[in-house]
Amino acid sequence: MRYLILSDVHANAPALAAVVRDAKRRTFDDVVFLGDLVGYYPFPREVIAQLRGLAPSTTLLGNHDALLLALADGEGSTAHREESHVTEIVARQLDTLTSDDLEYLRSFALEGTFERWQVSHGAFRSPFEYLSTLQNARANLPYLTRPVGIVGHTHVPKAFASVTTADGEIWRTVVFRGAHAQYRLPPGAKAFMNPGAVGQPRDGSPWAAYALYDDERQLFDVHRVEYDIALVQQRVAEAKYPPAVGIRLGSGR
Helix, strand or coil, X not given: CEEEEECCCCCCHXXXXXXXXXXXXXXXXXXXXXXXXXXXXXXXXXXXXXXXXXXXCEEECCHHHHHHHHHHXXXXXXXCCCCHHHHHHHHHHHCCCCHHHHHHHHCCECEEECCCEEEECCCCCCCCCCXXXXXXXXXXXXXXXXXXXXXXXXXXXXXXXXXXXXXXXXXXXXXXXXXXXXXXXXXXXXXXXXXXXXXXXXXXXXXXXXXXXECCCCEEEEEEXXXXXHHHHHHXXXXXXXXXXXXXXXXXX
């Protein structure tokens, strides 16, 4: 099976549309969404409709999605420890969503497991932990029940791979750069792999990121796609969202 792996859309509908167009050209059999459908950008209802149209087999709850549902339930934001502008944006997005939109978000899971791989929004020790360093990867390895764990949350396309030898564990960090990069899991290895962010890349490239994962060949392909950043920045200004969330799109930070 060949899976389209999407993460961290953050209500950026133009980026998601560009990614889906590109991925359909390359073909895939199923879709897995790793979380954070809402937040940051002013297209929450559009991205919900787009994702529903893809009919993913697995949809995970991101921290921004969880914050929105907590606000919907009157729980407030203190338990989620988000920055004030994140809470402000998510609260505004909540006001635009229908009860059907909320029910869709409530159907999202915290993790998913396949025959040879598993998924979480952030990590496996804790669903909203940032698996961003080799130290995080080492700490999460005991929680990996399959050879491959695929996560989002950091907005940076990267892989951490481990092979156990007679001398102990050998780790490798793989950073995915350029318009297309790939990594094939070596025999006997375990790895954490991240497709990067559709809606707000943070690795220095402004292009939207996604992955195609062949679970039989254990081949992870990361692709980058151009989209209309100026349009999103314009809509951010029109919606009177914090200017910084629009500005950062141009530099991929």
